[in-house]
Amino acid sequence: MKRTHLPLNALRVYDAAARHLSFTRAADELAVTPAAVGQQIRALEDHLGTVLFRRTSKGLELTEEGASGLDALREGFLKFEESVQAMQAGQASDRYxxxxxxxxxxxxxAPKLAQFREANPSITYQLIENENADFTEANLDLAIRLVNGPGELEGVELAPARRVIVAAPGASEETLSTWIDWPGKELPEGERACVHVGNAGQALSSAVAGLGxxxxxxLLVEESIAAGKLEVLEGPEEGNRAYWLVAPLPQWRQKKVKALVAFLSGDG
Known part of the structure; x- marks a missing residue:
């Protein structure tokens, strides 16, 4: 069934004017001018083909036609508010x-999320391993990606794009001549790798194990360096990619996402 077009903005103005029986007070509530209220009411009367208000010596009064639809209209606005609250339920949730x-x-x-949960013990986390997962399909709030910028998403850089060359402490000369290659990290010109891995995690494990x-x-290896599992051979120097917190704008605007982003980025 085809739905009738509803002039919702004009109906909201009509509700305010009916409650106050004053275009001026309705205008104050809606943060518009009294003339704008009068214009909306006239447009609504033209749309409905009926007169909603009459002016008397005592002030503004509702006509019988104007009063007859108010209860149903206000019930409808309550339903709208319930609908919006239902759609915002995810925003109010403590689930990430x-x-x-x-x-x-x-x-x-993981250590950062543990710290955040200490201050917010009711929250729960669900972690998805694929950082490139589709936000809608995976119902994501946030993703962390090693990229050169947020692209079309909203984002914040967790740390500047800096890189280091690392190896296991006390590595042999042969080990130090062996490169570990992984996607996204180009080796110095003329150098070849003897170990090829699929991602940064495998490269990290390989370096800690002494493979090269x-x-x-x-940012990824700071903890391993501090723990003595790796030593820095060169750097840090500026890199091309950094770890970014990213999300589409609707998620980025959610209060719960803003809180976590502020904490993880050091602004909270």
Whole structure:
């Protein structure tokens, strides 16, 4: 069934004017001018083909036709508010669905999420390993990606794009001549790798195990360096990619997402 077009803005003005029986007070409530209220009411009367208000010596009065639809209209507005609240339920929720690379979760994100939960004990997390997962299909709130910028998404850089060359402490000369290659990190010109892995996490594990040296994002290996599992051979120096917190604008505007982003980025 085809729905009748509803002039919702004019109906909201009509409701306010009916409650106050004053275009001026209705205008104050709606933050518009009395003339704008009068214009909306006239447009609504033209649309409905009926007179809603009459002016008397005592002031503004509703006509019988104007009063007859008010209860149903106000009930309708309550239903609208309930609908909006239902659609915003995810925003008010304490459940976070986050996509992040496995190695980054283990090295950096997990301890941060534990700290955030200490201050917010009611929250729960669901972690998705594929940081490139579709936000809608996976129902994501946030993703952490190693990229050179947020692209079409909203985002904040967790740390500057800095990289280091690392290897296991006390590595042999042979080990230090062996490169660990992984997607997204170009080796110095003329150098060849003897170890090829699929991602930054495997490169990190390979370097810690003493399989060779690797070019790594500083943020990812800081904990391993501090723990003595890796030593810095060169750097840090500026890199091309950094870890970014990203999300589409609707998620980015959610209060719960804003709170977590502020905490993880050091602004909370």
């Amino acid at each position: 669905t986050i996509a992040a690379p496995r190695e980054f979760y283990a090295q950096w994100l 040296k690797a070019i790594m994002p500083l």
